Amino acid sequence: MDNIAGTKSSLVWTVNLSVVALVLLWTIPTFGLLVSSFRDRDQITTSGWWQSLFPSEQNIVYRIGDADTQRPEGAGFVIDGNVFGDGTGEVNAFGITSREPTAFAPGDVADMGDGVTATVQEDGTYAVTSPVAFEGRSPRLFITSVTPPRFTLENYDRVLFAEGLGRAFLNTMTVTIPATVIPILIAAFAAYALAWMEFPGRALLIAGVVGLLVVPLQLSLIPLLKLHNTLGIAGEYLGVWLAHSGFGLPLAIYLLRNYMVGLPREIIESARVDGATDFQIFIKIILPLSFPALASFAIFQFLWTWNDLLVAIVFLGNSEDTLVMTGVMKELLGSRGGDWEILAASAFVSIFVPLVVFFAMQKYLVRGLLAGSVK
Amino acid sequence: MATATIVIGVAGCVFYFFMSNIVLDSIFPPRGANAGRNILRAGLIRPWLFLMPAIILLTVYLVYPVFVSVWLSFHDSNGQNFVGADNYLWLVNDPKFRESLWNNFMWLLVVPAGSTFFGLIAAALTDRIRWGNFAKAMIFMPMAISFVGASVIWKFIYDYRGDGQAEVGMLNAIVVALGGEPQTWLSQIPTNSFLLMVVLIWIQTGFAMVILSAALRGIPEETIEAAILDGASPLQIFTKIKVPQIWGTIAVVWTTITITVLKVFDIVLAMTNGQWGTQVLANLMFDWMFRGNDTGRASAIAIVIMLTVTPIMIWNIRNARKEMR
Known part of the structure; x- marks a missing residue:
């Protein structure tokens, strides 16, 4: 459409800039969390992720070593150490009261009264001296420091191994794979029957499938949980697979039937004339030809089951052994609402697989969407 | 262990289809003296072999629960005693239910409109x-992210620190940069509900864009060429020539997103858990099911959700039947 007469260059610019704005709006939220997932825990809480490439300024309140770490020096006593502990940093300024936390430059000597003096060097080493021995609670120092940007994989290490997300990843896989394959198999057979076999009640069944497309999941939860309890498959993977298969079937049958109906009649007729049974026709001709539709639905169902929270927590329960990733994340949001390094890393562990599938198979996903709703 | 269960689950399914068909073919062999009659007879039975698992699953998981839910909604908290319309009467008078109904109504107004609007513009x-294809992929991407994942992403944006600390949430950082006071966004009524809706709009826009983009490309070139010759501006072409031709598709996108909205649950659960006036029907139902332990009330809420979807269901079936003829 670029070359249509009457297109002005100012319009081209507006269009391009608007799309840039849209794309930024749609990607920045995710990008911000992605950056945060690699940042150091302390830095996340002291500066926004957009400042992550610059050194961050931190305010530390540091209580100097106890009275029993003091040692005599010259005529008095001294307590010394490093305000960063084992870490590193650069002191910009320090102070001895909370009202003036930046009163002194590094290297200055601050007078704390009664002959007590404190000094902090740029590298964080400090020394507090006193003419008489220190007693009771030791004084505090107020440090303004600058830490260089730090990126780390620690957050991922922690969520995968300490927070139980690694286990949850496997659980999610165990739920997702059969919950994707089983409905495809079942739906493919059913779709073939509804598309190419003659039998009484066919139209009614198709209408039924279309109607079931929109039945809300919520309606099924209580009755099915009761049923699963009676059958003894509540909290078992089998129960979740069946539930996901049942909920995914209407869309699967609908998509696959629409596709199969469009296949050329001659192929199927000639195979029948050659004496093939419907089972052979289905396995050898229809299934391979329907690959695009099968792939479309497979992606849908995969994304849906991988990302699902409701079905998993209802039918698998909240126990640690079977909790899926979305479940872990929901718990973390509740219990560690402010620990963004944990939340960010968990989110990306769970988003990673669907994103890869999404970008690798986008063509089929789009095709499936079009077949499923433009009709 | 997990792999073993996976293999058993999938293999069992394959086994059924192969075995049942082999058995059928051995009872009515499609060759020999009675080949013709056997093929006919097998043809009467085979559709049902193909359909059996699907019909069983659909019946057990989608049809049967509708009836049980209706039944449960007329019974007390553990489904023992018939209580008539008590649960529904309670619903009507419950402030939380009214709040949910109102919120669901707002979600229904805002989210499909927002997603379709942005989707149309993006398309x-x-x-x-x-x-354009790269831009589309980027806008489409949130579709792959779980509602819970999206909730984490957006909760980070709405984050509030306060107490003079640096704001690490983008929204508050922008507010502060513009000279405002940081806010606790998620607990402020009624803004918070709209902030939750933003998350769903963000997810669903890509879907709307993909469908509408295909529809826009399907518009006959001649109509557009004619409009250009008549001197229509690009904006006029879009609003007066293109959009009217894809009303059908816009309606489909709208209803599809509407169905998603009616079932919205994860976002509210993960971000506010229905506190601060953000409750919605699906989360209220979940609440009464697990925390309230009241199957009667929970089922009554589920029935209300079902009733709101029913018009769309009937419309869908009608359309499908029209197409079949």
């Missing part, structure tokens, strides 16, 4: 530029 704009 129209990205079709005109060279890097």
Whole structure:
């Protein structure tokens, strides 16, 4: 459409800039969390992720070593150490009261009264001296420091191994794979029957499938949980697979039937004339030809089951052994609402697989969407 | 262990289809003296072999629960005693239910409209530029992210620190940069509900864009050429020529998103858990099911959700039947 007469260059610019704005709006939220997932825990809480490439300024309140770490020096006593502990940093300024936390430059000597003096060097080493021995609670120092940007994989290490997300990843896989394959198999057979076999009640069944497309999941939860309890498959993977298969079937049958109906009649007729049974026709001709539709639905169902929270927590329960990733994340949001390094890393562990599938198979996903709703 | 269960689950399914068909073919062999009659007889039975698992699953998981839910909604908290319409009467008088109903109504107004609007704009704009496919992929991407994942992403944006600390949430950082006071966004009524809706709009826009973009490309070129010859501006072409031709598709996108909205649950659960006036029907139902332990009330809420979807269901079935003829 670029070359249509009457297109002005100012319009081209507006269009391009608007799309840039849209794309930024749609990607920045995710990008911000992605950056945060690699940042150091302390830095996340002291500066926004957009400042992550610059050194961050931190305010530390540091209580100097106890009275029993003091040692005599010259005529008095001294307590010394490093305000960063084992870490590193650069002191910009320090102070001895909370009202003036930046009163002194590094290297200055601050007078704390009664002959007590404190000094902090740029590298964080400090020394507090006193003419008489220190007693009771030791004084505090107020440090303004600058830490260089730090990126780390620690957050991922922690969520995968300490927070139980690694286990949850496997659980999610165990739920997702059969919950994707089983409905495809079942739906493919059913779709073939509804598309190419003659039998009484066919139209009614198709209408039924279309109607079931929109039945809300919520309606099924209580009755099915009761049923699963009676059958003894509540909290078992089998129960979740069946539930996901049942909920995914209407869309699967609908998509696959629409596709199969469009296949050329001659192929199927000639195979029948050659004496093939419907089972052979289905396995050898229809299934391979329907690959695009099968792939479309497979992606849908995969994304849906991988990302699902409701079905998993209802039918698998909240126990640690079977909790899926979305479940872990929901718990973390509740219990560690402010620990963004944990939340960010968990989110990306769970988003990673669907994103890869999404970008690798986008063509089929789009095709499936079009077949499923433009009709 | 997990792999073993996976293999058993999938293999069991394959086994059924192969075995049942082999058995059928051995009872009515499609060759020999009675080949013709056998093929006919097998043909009467085979559709049902193909359909059996699907019919059983659909019946057990989608049809049967509708009836049980209706039954449960007329019974007390553990489904023992018949209580008539008590649960529904309670619903009507419950402030939380009214709040949920109102919120669901707002979600229904805002989210489909927002997603369709942004989707339409994105579709129209990205079709005109060279890097449109890349832009589309980026806007479409949130579709792959779980609702819970999206909740984490957006909760980070709405984060509030306060107490003079640096704001690490983007929204508050922008507010502060513009000279405002940081806010606790998620607990402020009624803004918070709209902030939750933003998350769903963000997810669903890509879907709307993909469908509408295909529809826009399907518009006959002649109509557009004619409009250009008549001197229509690009904006006029879009609003007066293109959009009217894809009303059908817009309606489909709208209803599809509407269905998603009616079932919205994860976002509210993960971000506010229905506190601060953000409750919605699906989460209220979940609440009464697990925390309230009251199957009667929970089922009554589920029935209300079902009733709101029913018009769309009937419309869908009608359309499908029209197509079949």
